[in-house]
Amino acid sequence: MNITRWDPFREMDGIHARLNRMLWPRRTGEDTELAFADWAPAVDIQETAAEYLVKMDLPEVKKEDVKVEFEEGVLTVEGERRLEKEEKDKKYHKIEREYGKFVRRFALPNEVDGAKVAAEFKEGVLNVHLPKSPTVKKSVSVKVA
Numbered sequence: 001m002n003i004t005r006w007d008p009f010r011e012m013d014g015i016h017a018r019l020n021r022m023l024w025p026r027r028t029g030e031d032t033e034l035a036f037a038d039w040a041p042a043v044d045i046q047e048t049a050a051e052y053l054v055k056m057d058l059p060e061v062k063k064e065d066v067k068v069e070f071e072e073g074v075l076t077v078e079g080e081r082r083l084e085k086e087e088k089d090k091k092y093h094k095i096e097r098e099y100g101k102f103v104r105r106f107a108l109p110n111e112v113d114g115a116k117v118a119a120e121f122k123e124g125v126l127n128v129h130l131p132k133s134p135t136v137k138k139s140v141s142v143k144v145a
Contacts, residue, residue, distance in 0.1 A: 037078075037100070037101050037102045037103045038098065038099065038100025038101050038102065039081075039098030039099070039100055039102050040102055040104060041056050041057050041058055041102055041104065042056070042057045043055065043056045043057075043104060043106075045106065049132075050131060050132060051129055051130055051131045051132055052108060052112065052129075052130040052132070053127060053128070053129055053130070054075060054077075054106065054126075054127070054128040054130065055125055055126070055127055056077060056104065056125065056126040056128075057124065057125060058079070058081070058121070058124055058125065058126050059124040060081055060124070061079055061080070061081045061124070063121045063144055065079045065080050065081075065082075066078075066079035066121065066126060066144055067079060068117075068119045068126075068128060068142040068144055069141055069142060070112070070114045070117045070130070070142060071114075073107060073108055073109075073110060073112065074105055074106065074107050074108070075105065075106045075108055075117075075128060075130065076103065076104070076105050077102075077103070077104045077105075077126065077128070078101070078102065078103040078104070079101070079102060080100065080101045080102070081098075081099050081100065081102070082099065083095075083099040108130060111132045111133065111134065112130045112131070112132060112133070113130075113131045113132065113133030116131045116133070117129065117130050117131070117142050118142065118145070119142050119143070119144045119145065120144070120145045121144050121145070126144070128142070
């Protein structure tokens with residue numbers, strides 16, 4: 001019999017992983033319940049007198065894999081970060097970064113002008129500019145520059 005040292009932090013990681021699987025199941029087949037997302041990127045939301053600025057960290061995500069929409073006062077950003085294929089001469093010892101589909105939704109005040117919403121993707125950060133205006137357009141699809 002081998003004696004192993006008990007690590008309470010490893011035990012907590014296991015409990016956390018089991019709880020996540022129970023609360024947010026992932027899609028494993030067509031007949032199982034669909035999850036909204038596999039991970040959630042970090043976001044900062046700033047406000048100035050002229051606009052709201054949403055900054056989202058999306059390292060190693062291609063601009064083409066990101067969709068930004070503003071509809072009825074809700075900003076939706078969704079996309080996917082893909083895991084590169086494991087090659088025969090390369091193996092992973094640890095994977096901590098999250099991969100897969102993501103969806104983030106933010107309810108914004110009514111003063112956002114949906115017609116002037118703009119997004120730019122630079123150095124792994126998505127910046128969505130939401131100008132303030134007294135007249136509101138309810139729905140718009142945003143092109144990421």
